Amino acid sequence: MTLSIENQGSSGSAYDFVPGQALENLARVGRGTPMGEVLRRYWQPISLSSKATRTPQNVRVLGEDLVLFRTGKGKVGLLYPRCCHRGASLFFGGVEEEGIRCCYHGWVFDTEGHCLEQPCEPELGLHRDRVRQPWYPVQELYGMVWAYMGPPDRMPILPRIDVFEDVPAGEGVYADDSGFSGGGPAEMDFNWLSHWENVVDPFHVPILHARFSGNQFVPEMAVLPEVSYSYTPSGVRQESQRRLKDGRIFQRITEVVMPNLRVVPDVMMRTVDAPCDTLGWVVPVDDENFKIFTLFRADDPNLLKNMKATYSGRLWAELSEEEHQRTPGDYEAQSSQGKISLHTDDHLTTTDQGVTMLRRLMARIAKQVAEGQDPPGLFFDEADAVIKVSGGNYWVSDTTDDPS
Amino acid sequence: MTLSIENQGSSGSAYDFVPGQALENLARVGRGTPMGEVLRRYWQPISLSSKATRTPQNVRVLGEDLVLFRTGKGKVGLLYPRCCHRGASLFFGGVEEEGIRCCYHGWVFDTEGHCLEQPCEPELGLHRDRVRQPWYPVQELYGMVWAYMGPPDRMPILPRIDVFEDVPAGEGVYADDSGFSGGGPAEMDFNWLSHWENVVDPFHVPILHARFSGNQFVPEMAVLPEVSYSYTPSGVRQESQRRLKDGRIFQRITEVVMPNLRVVPDVMMRTVDAPCDTLGWVVPVDDENFKIFTLFRADDPNLLKNMKATYSGRLWAELSEEEHQRTPGDYEAQSSQGKISLHTDDHLTTTDQGVTMLRRLMARIAKQVAEGQDPPGLFFDEADAVIKVSGGNYWVSDTTDDPS
C-alpha cells in the first residue's frame, strides 16, 4: 500500500508508468486466503428466508457454490452441490420431509449431510452412514438465512442486534437483497473491498453524490464535513460534522463492524436523533462479485424499494452508458476501480484516513486469524450475544457534544 | 478413484472438504492424451453423409478443428483448415471437381491433401508436390462419414455391423446426429465420459427416469432390476432382469463396446426379442463437449425424431430451468456432474459395478495403447470386419435363461 505520494518518471508519461497490485490479503475471499478465513469466522447472511423453499436454489458465497433448500419439515439446508455418490448436482434434487433426494440414483441427505437412504442398495444402504454430504450450519433470524462457513470447532453464536429487538408496535424488521446502497444491480460485479472501503470514506459524499452528479441524497449531505475517526473494539467509526447555513450542526456517525457490517445512517435523513436502523452486510459472492444484504426497521416493508433512486423518472438500469457518465454514483465510481482495484496505486491523503485505518485493521485481524487467534466481535456466550449499534444521524448544538 | 467410502472430517463440514480430481486419463481426448490416443485408433463417425456437400463445413472432433467437404466428383474430404500456403481457412475455400481451392491465393488440394495447383506460381507451381495439406482418411457407410484420426500405419478396416446388413425389405438404415438419447441439445456441453459411463449404470433408470421424474420410459423400466455384469472381448456387458407384477421376466442386455459405441436396447420397448438395432457413438467434440451419432434400422426414417421426449406437450429446449428441476433427465443429471466430473469424489457402491468395471477396462486399454499395443476390437482382415451386436430386450421364462 502506497501511503506516500510520489511522481512516476520526470515527465509523468504513461509510457513510464508501471501499474501496481491489489491488496490480495484484504480483497480475496476464497478458503485459505487471509481475509477469506476472517470472513468465515462470522455468521454471514446468504439469502432471504423467503427464498429458501422446496425448490433448490444455487447460491454462491465466498467463492463456494452451494445448494440451498427448505425441507418439508421447514428446516433450511445448505449443502455442497455435487452429490457424494456420483456427482449429479443437488440443484436437480427433490426436497422431501427430512432432506433432499439426488435425482440420479436417489440418495437422500438431511440438512447436516447425513445420508438417510440409498434406494438401489441392499436395505437402502447398509453402509450409508459412512458417507456424508458436505454441509454448512444455517440459522434463520430477522427474515434472513445465516450460514457459518468457518472451522466447526470455532463456531460462534449468531448474535442478535439491539436495534431490531423490542421493535415498537406497528413496526417490523425486514430484509432486502436488492443491492440497496450499491447504486447498481442487485449483484455487484466487482470486488467487495471497493464497496466496503467506501463506507469509511465520508468525503466522496459531497463530491460524487452532490457537486458532481447533482444531489443524490438530501441537500444537507452536500456540505463538506469535518470528520474524526476512531477505532472501535471491532471496527472503525467516523463522526462527520456539517455546519449548515442556518447555524445548525448536523452530526453523522458511521461505522464499519468487522468483518463486513456497514452501519450507515439514512442518507435521506428520514430518521434523525436515533440509532441507525438500516444495516447492510457486504457479502462477497466471490473475488469479483458481491451482494448487499440489508436489514431495516420500519412501519413499511416496502420502504427501501420506494427509496430506489430515479433519474428523471427512470431507474439506474434504464440509463444509457452516456447517462451514467453524466450522473455517476457509487456503482460507477467503485466498479470502475476495476474487477479488483490496484490498491498500491492509490495515493491516500488526509481525507482518506478512514480507508487507511480500515486497511490497517483488516490486515492486523487477518494476521491474527492466520496465527490461530479469534478475530474481534465474536460471541460465545448466549447472554451477551447482541451487536450494539452506535451509528446515526444527530442534530447537535455544539461540536463538543457527542451523542454516542 | 475412491472406491472405498469414508467421511470427510468428523463434523462433515464443507469447510473441511477438499474437492477431488477428474480421471484425466479417461476423460481427456486431445492428441497425446491416454484416452485420446485410444479413441484415435478406431474409425469415428464425424458427420452425416448428407452434411458433406460442396459448401465446406467446420467440424470439431477430439479437440481438432477440421473442414469437411464433398468434391464435385463426390469424394468426401476432411482437411486441416489452415491452408499450408498462407493460413487462410479452407472453410472459405471453393469446392471444385477434384478438390478445394483456397480463397486467398487459389491453391487447390485434393481430399488427401495433395496440392494440385498454385495459380500465381510459374507453371501452376513447379514445386507444388513438396507441400501437403494435413488430412484424414474418411469413408462413408450407413449414411455417415467416418474418419480415421490415428497413426496412419495402424489404420484398421472400417467394420460393418451385423444388424445393419441384410436389412429386410421395407426397412432401411438411417443416421441421426440430433443428440438422440442425450436428453438435451444436439451437442452436449460436458465431458463425454459422464454420458459414456451412464450406459453401464442400469440403476439410474428406475430412479431418474421413473420414480423421480415420472415415467420417462415405459412402465416396465421403473422396476428395480437385478443386474449381472461381465467383460466382453472389447467392452462391458450388463444383463438386467426385472420381475414384473404379472409374473413375466423382462431381460435387458446392454453393452458398451470400446471405445465409444453404446448398445442400448430401446427404452420404449418398441422391439423385444430381437437384437438391438439402434446404436450410438459417443463422439467427443473436445474435452468439454460431445455429440451422439446414432444409426438405427426402421421402416420409418423419422422414427427417432418422433420418439423425441415431450413434457406436457413441450420439448426439452422449451422448458424453464425450474421445469428442468422438476423433471430432470439424463442431460440434467450428467451435465450437472460438471464440465469434467471430479471422479475421485465418487463413492462407488455395489450398484455402481458397471462403472467400476468400465473405468478399469478403459484404464487398462489406455495403458496398453500407450505401450504400443493395439486396443481390442480392431479389424485388420476384411473377411471378418463385422461388429456383432448382442444387446437387446427379451422376455424370458426363467432367470437362468440367457438369450445371448
Add this chain to the structure above:
Amino acid sequence: MTLSIENQGSSGSAYDFVPGQALENLARVGRGTPMGEVLRRYWQPISLSSKATRTPQNVRVLGEDLVLFRTGKGKVGLLYPRCCHRGASLFFGGVEEEGIRCCYHGWVFDTEGHCLEQPCEPELGLHRDRVRQPWYPVQELYGMVWAYMGPPDRMPILPRIDVFEDVPAGEGVYADDSGFSGGGPAEMDFNWLSHWENVVDPFHVPILHARFSGNQFVPEMAVLPEVSYSYTPSGVRQESQRRLKDGRIFQRITEVVMPNLRVVPDVMMRTVDAPCDTLGWVVPVDDENFKIFTLFRADDPNLLKNMKATYSGRLWAELSEEEHQRTPGDYEAQSSQGKISLHTDDHLTTTDQGVTMLRRLMARIAKQVAEGQDPPGLFFDEADAVIKVSGGNYWVSDTTDDPS
C-alpha cells in the same frame, strides 16, 4: 519462419502434423514487446478529432486502455483511466475548462496529468503537485488525433504528408475510422500483422478479389501482374504491371511505410497518373484487434462511405456466414488465419516475396530498436518533417518506364 517447403510425415496425415507458432516478435504490440516498442516510436492516429469531445471516451491502443477527452478550452487529453487518487475511472469524469475532474473525490487533472485541484483537501491540496496522472502527448492534424506513446526523451516530430498539403480549391482532406479497406467491421478482430502483410501481397488480388469472388475491384485488377519489389528507406515498395487485352500497360505502385502506414492506390482506379491520395494506418487495438484510420483527399467528404462494397445490394454485415463463404474478401481471408496467425506454418513461395521482405525488415528494425537505435522514418527537424508518398496507379507505354 519456414521459407523452405517440405512435407509433414510421409502420409501427410493430420495425425502427424504439429502446428507451428506465431512470429511473436512481429505480431505482438504490448509495451516491452519488440514490435510494440517500434510502434511506440512513431505518432499514431488514435481517434477522429470529431470524437474527442467533452464526453470522455474509452480508447484502447497497443493494448493500453486510455481515456480521451477535449477540455473546455479545446485541448485534447489522453490519460491513463485509473485516477491516481483512489482508482475510479476518468471515463466517469467531468470535463472542465482546464482538465477533467474525477467523479469520486473531485481531483482535477490537466491534459498533461498535472493535478490542479483536490477539493476535499486543505487549500485544495497542499501537495497536489506531488502526484501526476499518467498521460500521453497528443496532437491534431488532418482531422485526426495523433498520440505519441513512446519514451518521452525520444519523441519525434509529427510529420505532415505531401499529398495532403497545398490541397486544390474545392478539395479537402478527410479522416475515416470505419475500417475502410478492411473488408469487414470497423474494428477488426484479429492480429494486425495479417492485414499489414496483405498490403505487400499483390497476388491475392486477381485470385481473392476477382477469380474467386467475382470482381470486387475494377476488371483491370483481375489480370495476373508482373511484380518487382524493393526496399525503400523505411519500408517495402512493389511495382505491379498488368498487360491489358487492349495493349495498354497498367502500373501500380504500392508501399508499406514503417511501422504501419499503408499506401495502396485506389483499387477502383478513380484516380490514375497521380500519387496515391488515400493513406491508411493499421493501428493495433491490442494483440488480437486493430483499427484502420484512413486519410483521403477528395471533393466529397462522403467518398469512402459511398465506396462501401455491396453484395447484391446488401452490405457485408448483412450477409449470412454461407454468403461470406461464397464471396470471401480481405476480412474472411485474413481473419480466418487465426486470432494471431501461426506464421511458421506458412510456405512462402516466389509470389510471396513482398511478405518475406517485409518480415525481414520488421525483424531487423525491431532488433535495432531493442538495441537502443532509432527506427527509420522518424523526423526530428521541423523543416523536413514531411512524409513523401510515391505510390499510385499509372498508365505506362512500356515496362521499362518508371514513373516514380
